[in-house]
Ligand code: B12
């Protein structure tokens with residue numbers, strides 16, 4: 001049996017290559033390949049970097065859906081449907097919007113694939129493919145199998161992606177993770193993680209632990225860090241800010257090779273953080289009681305141990321004012337963040353935020369991710385205190401401020417942040433090209449189409 005796995009782009013703009021910063025290894029595709037039983041001939045195409053040979057013979061197609069890639073995925077599915085090939089979709093968006101996905105796929109797999117995928121393949125073999133699959137329970141993460149051979153010679157960014165755990169227990173109302181994982185968090189068996197890193201480390205410049213919250217179980221991660229240190233690899237990850245208040249933990253992260261962490265600050269406004277259910281960010285009960293002080297204390301710990309911070313901020317919650325954008329950029333500069341993102345809030349379907357905005361009649365599109373008129377970085381809802389245009393304009397202004405030459409130089413040349421006992425040459429050398437890349441990309445993604453803008457015709461629906 002022949003199976004074609006496809007990782008879709010968010011879209012294609014006429015005459016332009018895909019956004020380079022997003023061309024990382026397609027881990028969902030490698031996970032599906034790794035779970036596929038032997039005897040299946042697998043082909044893999046990454047829509048972000050190569051054309052899809054629709055006429056190549058295949059018995060079925062598996063496509064991973066995210067909300068931003070859904071429209072493009074349905075275009076690809078339409079091409080295969082026209083050729084009589086069944087399409088199976090899974091992933092975040094398929095789980096958040098299964099009824100929609102069902103319209104454009106012969107089969108929809110919701111949730112994680114580890115338990116259920118072998119059955120899908122078996123049904124395909126026997127011609128008994130079902131419309132919907134969902135595993136009875138969440139899989140043990142010992143079941144993760146990643147087959148990176150499918151990547152071949154594709155020109156991915158030189159970063160190896162690895163899962164150490166899945167999910168997050170926090171309840172942030174805008175976040176698709178808490179919906180998808182229902183506020184659960186599990187880690188992989190530590191020997192599996194260490195084994196996977198050991199087998200990939202030759203020639204790997206940097207690992208990215210793609211966990212949504214690497215500090216989801218600090219006690220367990222503390223057990224991982226000493227053997228990880230012995231592997232002598234460099235890595236980055238994502239974590240919630242509460243972990244940075246534990247200086248001992250931060251020191252162990254640094255000793256284990258952690259160069260930088262992505263932290264979602266989201267807002268400097270307490271009322272906004274409360275509205276998004278993220279007031280744990282204010283670190284109530286910590287030594288510093290004011291929110292700015294709280295962030296500052298955590299960030300000082302990270303700086304002291306040479307861990308860079310990628311800070312993310314969102315705008316569009318009800319208590320944002322025009323001043324909030326510059327305040328966030330200034331805070332990010334003062335705190336010497338390595339890089340930072342200033343984006344509008346995104347209502348992902350299935351999240352509490354989405355339900356709330358829908359209930360208040362504030363969504364500007366029925367389904368922004370499918371609407372041909374919608375473009376990347378357009379605010380798809382009506383904010384309470386600002387206009388959509390003001391949010392877009394001021395996000396760009398915040399990026400310009402943060403990636404201005406004085407800011408890049410002051411952050412990069414800051415003594416305390418970069419030249420203390422924890423000086424790391426690799427991190428510092430890479431600071432300059434990474435910041436320059438962001439500087440040139442301040443508006444580069446704005447207006448990017450969802451779906452291929454040159455794709456002709458209407459989406460072809462699957463038989464019901
Ligand atoms: C690494 C990562 C990135 C990387 C690279 C991604 C890549 N490979 O190209 C970068 C930084 C570039 C990135 C960019 C963006 N990302 Co991102 N990213 C992630 C992250 C952290 C890990 C993805 C991953 O590899 N997971 C491991 C795989 C194995 O897990 P999985 O995808 O869930 O797959 C399992 C199941 O879902 C299922 N499954 C998945 N696909 C399929 C397909 C079939 C057929 C089947 C049967 C099953 C199945 O089976 C798998 C095994 O159980 C996730 C969060 C997360 N925890 O997953 C966010 C996440 C996917 N990203 C997200 C977003 C929004 C983006 C951006 C749009 C952000 C932006 N700047 O605007 C861009 C879009 C880029 C693009 N699509 O081209 C959202 C998507 C939300 C949604 N509703 O769709 C997520 C969930 C983060 C979040 N907190 O909400 N991202």
Ligand code: SF4
Pocket residue numbers: 168169170171172175176177178212213240264
């Ligand atoms: S802490 Fe991060 S991953 Fe967890 S629910 Fe909040 S935004 Fe999502």
